[in-house]
Amino acid sequence: MSNVLVLxxxxxxxxxxxxxxxxxxxxxxxxxPVAVLAAAPxxxxxxxxxxxxxxxxxxxxxxxxxxxxxxxxPQVAALAAAFTALExxxxxxxxxxxxxxxxxxxAVRVGAGLLVDAVDVRAEADRIVASHSVFGGSYTxxxxxxxxxxxxxxxxxxxxxxxxxxxxxxxxxxxxxxxxGSTVIESMRPLPAASDRPDLRGAATVVSGGRGLxxxxxxxxxxxxxxxxxxxxxxxxxxVDAGYVPQTSQVGQTGVTVSPxxxxxxxxxxxxxxxxGMQTAKTIVAINTDADAPIFEIADFGIxxxxxxxxxxxxxxxxxxxxxx
Amino acid sequence: MKIVVLVKQVPDTWGARxxxxxxxxxxxxxxxxxxxxxxERALEAALAYQDSNDxxxxxxxxxxxxxxxxxxxxxxxxxxxxVHILDSRLAGADLAWTARVIAAALTKLGYDLVIAGNExxxxxxxxxxxxxxxxxxxxxxxxxxxxxxxxxxxxxxxxTELGTMSVRxxxxxxxxxxxxxxxxxxxxxKGILRAKKKPVTVWSLDDxxxxxxxxxxxxxxxxxxxxxxxxxxxxxxxxxxxxVELAEFLxxxxxx
Numbered sequence: 020m021s022n023v024l025v026l027x028x029x030x031x032x033x034x035x036x037x038x039x040x041x042x043x044x045x046x047x048x049x050x051x052p053v054a055v056l057a058a059a060p061x062x063x064x065x066x067x068x069x070x071x072x073x074x075x076x077x078x079x080x081x082x083x084x085x086x087x088x089x090x091x092x093p094q095v096a097a098l099a100a101a102f103t104a105l106e107x108x109x110x111x112x113x114x115x116x117x118x119x120x121x122x123x124x125x126a127v128r129v130g131a132g133l134l135v136d137a138v139d140v141r142a143e144a145d146r147i148v149a150s151h152s153v154f155g156g157s158y159t160x161x162x163x164x165x166x167x168x169x170x171x172x173x174x175x176x177x178x179x180x181x182x183x184x185x186x187x188x189x190x191x192x193x194x195x196x197x198x199x200g201s202t203v204i205e206s207m208r209p210l211p212a213a214s215d216r217p218d219l220r221g222a223a224t225v226v227s228g229g230r231g232l233x234x235x236x237x238x239x240x241x242x243x244x245x246x247x248x249x250x251x252x253x254x255x256x257x258x259v260d261a262g263y264v265p266q267t268s269q270v271g272q273t274g275v276t277v278s279p280x281x282x283x284x285x286x287x288x289x290x291x292x293x294x295x296g297m298q299t300a301k302t303i304v305a306i307n308t309d310a311d312a313p314i315f316e317i318a319d320f321g322i323x324x325x326x327x328x329x330x331x332x333x334x335x336x337x338x339x340x341x342x343x344x
Numbered sequence: 345m346k347i348v349v350l351v352k353q354v355p356d357t358w359g360a361r362x363x364x365x366x367x368x369x370x371x372x373x374x375x376x377x378x379x380x381x382x383x384e385r386a387l388e389a390a391l392a393y394q395d396s397n398d399x400x401x402x403x404x405x406x407x408x409x410x411x412x413x414x415x416x417x418x419x420x421x422x423x424x425x426x427v428h429i430l431d432s433r434l435a436g437a438d439l440a441w442t443a444r445v446i447a448a449a450l451t452k453l454g455y456d457l458v459i460a461g462n463e464x465x466x467x468x469x470x471x472x473x474x475x476x477x478x479x480x481x482x483x484x485x486x487x488x489x490x491x492x493x494x495x496x497x498x499x500x501x502x503x504t505e506l507g508t509m510s511v512r513x514x515x516x517x518x519x520x521x522x523x524x525x526x527x528x529x530x531x532x533x534k535g536i537l538r539a540k541k542k543p544v545t546v547w548s549l550d551d552x553x554x555x556x557x558x559x560x561x562x563x564x565x566x567x568x569x570x571x572x573x574x575x576x577x578x579x580x581x582x583x584x585x586x587x588v589e590l591a592e593f594l595x596x597x598x599x600x
Contacts (some may be wrong), residue, residue: 123474
C-alpha cells in the first residue's frame with residue numbers, strides 16, 4: 020500500500036493536537052499512515068508512542084530549532100522532506116488555519132493537487148475521492164485529483180473512523196531551514212486551558228446562544244444547559260460581536276461549521292449566515308421570543324418563549340430524568 | 345508602496361446560493377453577485393495605510409465579465425486602479441490554477457504587499473493566499489486580526505485554534521485578514537464619480553504567459569447533489585410547561 024502522510028499539529032505544550040486521531044484514521048483507509056511532525060530537537064521522541072496508538076505505522080520526525088519562531092515554514096519543510104523520501108499518494112492535513120496553510124504551500128512546492136474541507140475520504144479503484152459539504156450543507160460535492168498526488172484538508176470533527184493502534188517505526192531527520200522569506204512568530208499566547216466541555220467541532224450535542232441572552236453574565240445559562248447535556252457551547256455572530264463569548268465559539272458562515280446529533284439554539288434569530296453553520300444537525304431545537312424568527316423554519320422542535328424561564332425548567336427536567344433513570 | 349488587494353465576486357450570503365448540479369460550478373444566475381465582504385476589509389487595510397502614507401492601491405480580480413461591477417465598487421471605495429483577469433477558458437478553474445493565474449498577474453503587475461481576505465464566503469477554502477505566496481516565493485502572514493504596515497514590513501495578530509500570536513514579515517509579502525479587522529468604508533458620492541475615470545486593465549490568459557497555464561495535476565468534480573431542504577417541525581408557545589415538553593421530546597428521541 021502507498022504511504023499517506025498526515026501532518027501532526029502540536030499544541031503549544033508539545034502534545035499531539037486534537038485532529039491527529041481523525042486524520043490517522045482517515046489515512047488508514049487510503050494507505051499506510053505516516054505521521055509527519057516538525058518539533059524542537061529532542062522534544063518529540065515520546066510522542067511516537069501516542070501517534071502509534073492513534074494508528075501511525077511510521078513517524079517522520081523533522082527536528083529544527085525554528086519550530087516555534089517561524090510561521091509554518093518548518094511544517095511545510097517537514098512535509099516536503101517526507102514527500103521526497105516516502106513518495107506518498109496523499110497528504111492529509113486538518114482544515115484548521117495552520118493545517119490548510121501548510122497543506123496549500125506543500126501542494127505548490129511539490130506539484131500536488133489540492134482538495135479542501137473534505138468531510139469524508141475514500142479510496143476508489145486507482146483514485147482517492149473526497150466529499151465536501153458546500154454552502155452550509157445545502158450541497159454534497161465529490162471530487163478527485165487527476166495527474167498526481169493529492170493534498171486533502173479534512174474538516175475537523177467530520178470523520179469518526181479511527182485506526183487500529185500500531186507500534187510506530189520512528190525516523191528522525193534534522194531540518195535545515197532558511198529563515199529568509201518566512202514570517203516570524205514574535206510571541207505566542209496560548210488559549211486558556213480547555214474546559215471539560217467537548218470541543219465544538221465534532222461534539223454530539225451543541226448548545227448555542229445568541230443576542231437573546233442579553234449579556235455576558237446571563238450567557239452562563241447557555242453553559243448551564245450545555246453542562247446538563249454534556250454539550251459544547253456555541254454562539255451566533257451577534258453574541259460574539261456583543262462580547263458575550265470569544266470568537267472561537269462562533270457557529271456560522273464565518274465561524275465553525277457543526278453537524279451534531281442535537282443542536283439547541285437559544286435566543287438566536289437564525290440569520291442565513293448562522294444557519295449555514297448548523298443546518299446539517301440531525302435534530303434542531305430553537306427557543307426564541309420572536310415567533311417569526313427564521314430559526315423556527317428549520318427547527319424540529321421550536322418554542323416561542325423566554326429562554327430565561329424555559330431553559331431552567333428544561334435543566335430541572337433533565338436533572339429529574341437522570342435522577343430517576 | 346504598491347499594494348495589490350485580491351477581490352472576489354461572490355453570491356450574496358443573504359440569499360440562497362446554488363450550485364449547477366451538472367458541473368458542480370457556482371450557479372451565478374442564482375443569486376445577487378457582490379464583492380465579498382472580507383475583501384472589502386482587505387481593501388480597507390490598504391486604504392487605511394494610504395490615508396496617511398504614499399501608496400498605490402490596485403484591486404485585482406479573476407472572474408467573469410460581471411465582476412467588473414465589483415471592481416468599480418473597489419475603485420469607488422478608493423483603489424487607484426483595477427486589473428480584471430477575464431478569459432472564458434478560466435471558467436470552472438480549480439484553486440491550483442486560479443492561484444497560478446493570480447500569481448502570474450501579480451508578477452506582471454509588480455507589488456510590495458498583497459492583501460487578501462482570509463477565506464471567501466462561497467468557496468471557504470482559505471488556501472488561496474497561501475498558494476499565491478508559495479508561487480511567488482514570498483512570506484505569508486495569514487488570518488491577521490490586526491494589520492500594521494510599515495515601509496518595509498507588516499506585522500499583526502494571528503489567532504488560531506491554539507492561541508494568538510504576534511507575527512512579522514519583511515516586504516514583499518502576502519497577507520490575509522479576518523473579519524476582526526476594521527470594517528470597510530462606504531464609497532461616498534465623490535468616490536463613485538471618480539471611480540468612473542479610474543483605469544481598469546483587462547488581461548486574458550495570453551497576456552500572462554506560460555506561468556498562468558493550467559497544471560497537469562488538477563481537481564475534478566465527480567458528482568454534485570442537493571440536500572433536501574429542512575422543514576419546520578413542531579412549534580409551541582410556552583404556556584409555562586415548555587421546558588418539560590422539550591425534555592419529553594428529547595427523551596423520546598433518546599437525546600437525553
